[in-house]
Amino acid sequence: MSSALVHRCRKYNYEPCAIQCIAVRLEKDQPLVALARSDASIEIWTVTGEVWFPLQTIISEKGQLINSLIWVKDRLISGIQSSQITEYDLNTNRAKYSVETYGGDVWCMAYCDKIQRVAIGCEDGGVRLFSTETPKLTFDRGFDRATGRIFSISWHANGNTLVTGSFDVIRIWDTRTGRAVRRIALERERKQDATIIWSLVILNDYTVVSGDSYGRVQFWSARNGTLLHSFRAHRADVLSLCMSEEQTSIYAAGIDPRVLEFRLINTYSGAGDGPSKWVKGRETHSHTHDIRALACCRNNLFSGGVDTKLIVNSFKNKAGKKLRKMLPFPAKPLASSSMKRALVLFQYPTHLELMKLAKEVDMKDLNDHPKEIVVEEKERILLRIAVPRSDRGQIVTSAISPCGNWIAYSTTNTFRLFYLHYDADTLQLKLDRIHSESLPACTSLAFSNDGNLLVVVTPMHRISSYLLHESCQRIELLNSVHAQNMNFNLHLIEISCDKKYFALANLGGEIDIYSTVDLSHFCSLPRYGNTPATALSFDGNYNLMISYSNMKVCEFSLTTQAYTDWSRAFHSTNEDGLVSILKSAVTKKRSNLGVVSKISKLHFRNHKDDQVESLAFVSHDGIYIIERSTNAQKEHSSSRFCKKFCPIIHANFDEEKMFVVEQPLDRLEELLPPPLYQKKFGT
Numbered sequence: 001m002s003s004a005l006v007h008r009c010r011k012y013n014y015e016p017c018a019i020q021c022i023a024v025r026l027e028k029d030q031p032l033v034a035l036a037r038s039d040a041s042i043e044i045w046t047v048t049g050e051v052w053f054p055l056q057t058i059i060s061e062k063g064q065l066i067n068s069l070i071w072v073k074d075r076l077i078s079g080i081q082s083s084q085i086t087e088y089d090l091n092t093n094r095a096k097y098s099v100e101t102y103g104g105d106v107w108c109m110a111y112c113d114k115i116q117r118v119a120i121g122c123e124d125g126g127v128r129l130f131s132t133e134t135p136k137l138t139f140d141r142g143f144d145r146a147t148g149r150i151f152s153i154s155w156h157a158n159g160n161t162l163v164t165g166s167f168d169v170i171r172i173w174d175t176r177t178g179r180a181v182r183r184i185a186l187e188r189e190r191k192q193d194a195t196i197i198w199s200l201v202i203l204n205d206y207t208v209v210s211g212d213s214y215g216r217v218q219f220w221s222a223r224n225g226t227l228l229h230s231f232r233a234h235r236a237d238v239l240s241l242c243m244s245e246e247q248t249s250i251y252a253a254g255i256d257p258r259v260l261e262f263r264l265i266n267t268y269s270g271a272g273d274g275p276s277k278w279v280k281g282r283e284t285h286s287h288t289h290d291i292r293a294l295a296c297c298r299n300n301l302f303s304g305g306v307d308t309k310l311i312v313n314s315f316k317n318k319a320g321k322k323l324r325k326m327l328p329f330p331a332k333p334l335a336s337s338s339m340k341r342a343l344v345l346f347q348y349p350t351h352l353e354l355m356k357l358a359k360e361v362d363m364k365d366l367n368d369h370p371k372e373i374v375v376e377e378k379e380r381i382l383l384r385i386a387v388p389r390s391d392r393g394q395i396v397t398s399a400i401s402p403c404g405n406w407i408a409y410s411t412t413n414t415f416r417l418f419y420l421h422y423d424a425d426t427l428q429l430k431l432d433r434i435h436s437e438s439l440p441a442c443t444s445l446a447f448s449n450d451g452n453l454l455v456v457v458t459p460m461h462r463i464s465s466y467l468l469h470e471s472c473q474r475i476e477l478l479n480s481v482h483a484q485n486m487n488f489n490l491h492l493i494e495i496s497c498d499k500k501y502f503a504l505a506n507l508g509g510e511i512d513i514y515s516t517v518d519l520s521h522f523c524s525l526p527r528y529g530n531t532p533a534t535a536l537s538f539d540g541n542y543n544l545m546i547s548y549s550n551m552k553v554c555e556f557s558l559t560t561q562a563y564t565d566w567s568r569a570f571h572s573t574n575e576d577g578l579v580s581i582l583k584s585a586v587t588k589k590r591s592n593l594g595v596v597s598k599i600s601k602l603h604f605r606n607h608k609d610d611q612v613e614s615l616a617f618v619s620h621d622g623i624y625i626i627e628r629s630t631n632a633q634k635e636h637s638s639s640r641f642c643k644k645f646c647p648i649i650h651a652n653f654d655e656e657k658m659f660v661v662e663q664p665l666d667r668l669e670e671l672l673p674p675p676l677y678q679k680k681f682g683t
Contacts, residue, residue: 005657007357011379012335012346012649014663015671016328017041019304022293025071028530031297034076035304039349039394040064042078042088043330045310048531048550050579052312052324054331055507055532056489058093059412061392062350068109072118072132079106085120085130087137091489092459093396093443094412099137101128108153115159115175121150127164127173143178146171152200152210156222163208163222165197170210172222184225189214199241201250209250209262211238217252217262219278229278233260236676242294242301249281251301253291255676259284259303259313286311286323289675307672327620327647328668331491332397333600335650335661341404341422343382344650344661349394352409354383354420356427357659382429385418387411397444403451405470407431415439415456419473438464438477446493446502453499453516457483457490463504465516479519484512494536494544501558503544505533511546513558523561528552535600535617547617552577566628578617578624581639603653618651 017037024033032055033045040060045052060066068079076088084098085106104123111118111132117140118130127143127150152165162173172182186195196213203209206222215234220227236255243250250262261281289306296302301313308328337344342357359377385407387395393411400407400420407418417439421430442456454466454475464480483490488508495502501522505511509532511525528548535547542558555567574580603616617624622643645651650661 004653005360006645007657007659008645009344009355009357009379009659009661010664010667011355011381012661012663014334014649014668016308016668018306018308019293019310020066021069022295022302022304022310023069023071023076024295024297024302025074026297027074031300031302032071033295033297033302033310034069034071035293035310036066036069036078037308038065040066040080041330041394042066042069042076044090045326048548049576051550052326053534053549054329056090056093056491057330057332058088058090058095059394059396060095061412062394063392067105067107070109070111070118072111073113075132077109077118077137079109079120081105083122085109085118085137091461091487093489094459097136099130099139103128103142104149107149107151110153110155110162112155112157112159114157117159117175119153119155119162121153121164123149125149125166127153127162129175141178143173144180146180152197154200154202154208156202156206157204161202161206161222163200163202165200165210167194167196170197170200170208170220172208172225182222182225184208184220186210186212186218196237198237198239198254199252201241201243203243203247209241209243211241211252211254213237215254215256217241217250217260231262231280233262233280234258235678239290239292240294242296244296245298250278251294251296253287253294253303253305255290256678257285257287257289257291257305257307257675259286259291259294259301284313284323286313286325288669289672306675308668327665329620329647329649329663333650336399337650337652337659338400338402338404339652339654339657339659340402341424343400343404343422344659345398345400345407346661347395347398347409350387352385352395352398352407353381354385354400354407355379355381356424382422382427383431385409385431393441397442399445399447401447401451402449403447405451406447406454406468408445408447408454410442410445410456413441415441417454417475419470432473434473434475436475436477438480439466439475440464443489444491444493446495448495448499449497450499453495455493455495455502455516457493457504461486461490463490463514463519465519478517481519484521484524485510492533492536494538496538496542496558497540501538501542503536503538505536505546507532509533509548511536511544511556513544523558525554525556526563528554537603545615547578550577551579553617570626581624581626581641600648603651616651616653618648620647620649622646622648623651 017039020036022035036042042058044055046055065081066078078086086098087096089096103126108121116132120128125146129140130137131140148167150164154163164171170184171180174181199211201209208220208222210218217231217233219229234254234256239254248264253259260283262278263281266276291305293304299315304310310326312324334347344355346353358379393413398409417434419432440458444457446455461483465478467476488506490506492505509530513522531548533546537545544556546554555564613630615626626639645660649663652659
């Protein structure tokens with residue numbers, strides 16, 4: 001890549017939210033991880049190859065808090081701290097419906113596949129069962145009401161036994177009668193402080209494992225209510241428990257930021273089975289703050305909490321490769337920019353910020369100047385656009401047009417479009433709202449390079465194209481049709497340079513090309529399995545560059561409706577796609593290959609001599625750069641990985657400049673509350 005002026009921006013005050021709960025299920029032998037954050041947003045994470053990435057994000061209304069999250073086969077259900085349980089439609093990223101529990105706040109949920117029932121633990125101390133046999137959750141029946149709210153709940157595999165935990169007591173329920181058949185009282189270590197049973201697990205042999213507010217992990221017999229083992233596991237509350245699929249390991253975590261394993265070992269020295277007992281196993285210190293959620297799936301342990309990071313710990317891999325920490329960034333872009341007007345738009349849950357980029361001293365030849373450039377005008381925030389209080393939704397997507405004249409954003413309820421009057425010399429600014437009844441709330445939007453075309457996709461998979469008139473500040477609906485495939489969420493839009501076509505990608509791995517005039521279907525790209533695309537970009541010759549979630553890269557020609565020769569050659573020499581470039585860079589530096597982030601942006605950049613073209617693939621980890629010859633007779637291609645800017649929230653390019661929005665991880669850590677104090681040696 002030839003020399004370019006780089007503008008590094010760290011003015012974006014991104015505040016990730018704590019992880020409240022985690023639910024995991026298998027989909028085609030790969031874990032699908034759903035996690036709820038403290039702002040009531042739900043993220044779906046998955047893995048392809050070596051890449052863990054957020055597949056989609058479900059945005060909820062303001063003021064909600066999700067206490068529990070479960071998978072019911074392929075259905076995702078949450079318990080909200082407002083006496084409701086909600087099921088979500090993963091194809092539209094919206095809530096399908098909510099069901100009232102009439103028991104106050106929902107504190108915990110558990111699902112039993114054998115009898116197809118969801119058990120709810122509520123504020124009023126009652127247990128309620130809901131049937132999943134119908135498309136919509138239906139109330140089945142309630143148990144005898146107990147004293148105190150229910151903090152934890154767990155099913156036995158046979159479906160006839162249910163265990164709940166509240167203040168000072170564990171109750172064993174017979175689900176056929178709805179009555180408690182056994183009551184286990186827990187000891188208080190301080191008379192004035194009740195013992196809160198935050199988490200419970202019941203095994204197939206009727207062993208109940210509890211984690212409480214005194215930091216104890218205790219093993220009980222559900223048949224006679226006796227204490228089998230007791231461990232002073234943590235220095236503070238044990239907030240979460242989970243068990244392995246073989247039920248030979250129990251994992252515990254809480255306010256004390258470490259994960260402890262308890263193993264079931266055979267104490268009989270002779271041949272065959274004998275008596276067994278639970279003992280402490282290994283422990284990990286991967287988190288820095290409270291761990292609120294644990295989940296097991298196959299050979300992976302998933303954990304999350306106040307430090308906002310999802311951590312995947314693999315049991316089978318060697319120690320150097322087993323831990324993967326996911327950056328707390330959502331699936332959708334958090335910023336967009338206009339290089340033409342030197343403006344960047346930052347997205348927050350309830351407002352947007354428009355910032356003017358710094359202006360450098362004019363230079364005739366960049367190569368004759370030092371690395372640090374003299375700044376003439378500093379960057380500054382020009383405008384703040386807040387979501388009206390009457391709108392209960394949070395911002396789902398936003399963008400500023402490449403020309404810098406239009407700003408659009410959509411909440412879960414409303415779409416808003418603005419025309420921007422901006423004089424860069426005098427910094428005079430005016431924002432006009434463009435009203436149109438034909439603009440629905442959307443999940444994705446894209447502007448053309450000249451700002452005259454807008455394409456939006458609604459949650460119901462409807463595609464609409466609009467003509468934007470700058471002279472009269474008016475919007476005109478060109479056409480509106482349904483997408484080719486209604487079974488997958490549409491998440492990427494890319495408009496060609498001449499506005500003749502646009503590409504639309506869904507989470508099922510399909511990419512369709514449409515005509516922008518009448519929205520007719522032009523062609524479809526060959527489907528690359530079920531691997532979704534993460535970035536799209538057109539060049540000026542109707543070639544579409546695609547980056548997939550497993551870091552594979554393809555180039556498709558709309559003219560021939562086939563992959564280009566360069567695409568075939570790149571695949572033949574780089575079987576792992578961009579991961580091959582990263583591995584090569586790691587090998588040269590003799591370091592370990594860490595977590596690989598998905599590509600979030602693609603860019604074509606022609607050099608001044610027009611003989612070499614640079615392809616920039618932007619991820620949170622850095623920028624993958626591939627240089628190739630534009631002369632068909634010269635087959636030249638080189639690649640490298642640039643990690644000077646990390647982690648990257650957003651990046652944009654033009655012929656002479658590169659703009660990068662960074663989010664240092666140490667700044668995110670400064671925003672976190674203080675962790676549990678632990679005295680260290682020598683202090």
